[in-house]
Structure formats: C-alpha cells, structure tokens
Amino acid sequence: MIKFIFQEKTIEVPDCWDDVTVEHFINPYFLSGNSIELLSSLSGIPAVKIANTTEDMAPHFEKTVAFIKKDFKGWQGEPKKIKLDLLGVSCVIPKNIELESFGKKIMMGDAIAKHKFVYQGIPEAIAIYLGEQIYPDDWYTRIDEIKEAVLKLPINKVYNIAAFFLILSKKFLKGGANL
Helix, strand or coil: CCEEEEECCEHEEEEEHEEEEEEHHHCCCCCCCHHHHHHHHHCCCCCCCHCCCCCHHHHHHHHHHHHHHCCCHHHHHCCCCCCCCCCEEEEECCCCCHHHHHHHHHHHHHHHCCCCCCHHHHHHHHHHHHHHHHCCHHHHHHHHHHHHHCCEEEEEHHHHHHHHHHHHHHHHHHHCCCC
C-alpha cells in the first residue's frame, strides 16, 4: 500500500492487486472508465476533491495506475481454489450450487436484483453460499457480518469464486429455477 497525506488525512492506495479489496472493486467508480473515479474508489477521496485539487497527486497514484493497467485475467475464470479462508474457517467451494438450499437461491436472486451491476453482488454471493460453513446454525441471520468480512478480502482471491456463484445464479433466474 502507498500512504500519503491529503488535506490532513492519511490516505492509503493499493500498489498491487493483492491490496485491492472487494470493497474497492464493487464501488461503481472502480469500473466506470473514468480515471478520477477509479482513483476515488481506491483512495476513498471524493472524486470532486481529486478533480479540484491543486496538489500534485501523480506521485501518489503512479504505482496504482501502473498495476491497474496490467492484465488481471489470471484470477478470472473457473474457481482454481477449492477452499477460501473466511472468518477463520476454511470454506469448501460447492461444485454444484443447484444442490444448495432453496433459501440460498431466493436470497441470491434478491441480491442480484437489488444491485445495478451484477458484480456488486460479490459480498452476498460469498456470504450466502459459504455462510453455512462458517456459522452452521445461524448463518442466515449473520449474512451481514459475513458480507463485511468479504468486503475486506483481496478481490483477486475471491473474484473467480464469486463469479462462479453469480453466473450460475443468473442462469437460475433466467431459467425460472429461482423465484
């Protein structure tokens, strides 16, 4: 991470994909195609402040811009890992989410429907399909707690897992298998 002071506040920005969290990635600014909005999503500085500052921000963002431009397809596609460590539990990725509970399918459909972009459902996808392994008896009531933990995970560690859940869930929705 790169640290610097901006308007008397310490700012941290990622300097590699391992530092880009799910929270950064699902921010609508991250994939907006607008450089100022991208830097805002990674730094937490409002876009308007970045756009209007007279301070030279280039030195702070050079490494960030360099790694973002690199191809990140190496962590996309089918889940390469069969496990994900989350909240101290090593969770096994289900091979077939069609076999998961009806409630999970309903919850995932609701999660996809409430977001403008499907990728914003990443925290819900991980929480819904892995939550039962973390909190077997009360996973349903602790979804928000699990989602908060997912937001802090590196996107390159969970993207392919979440994409697997989201793509299959969208197919269920289109096919009528999920209400």
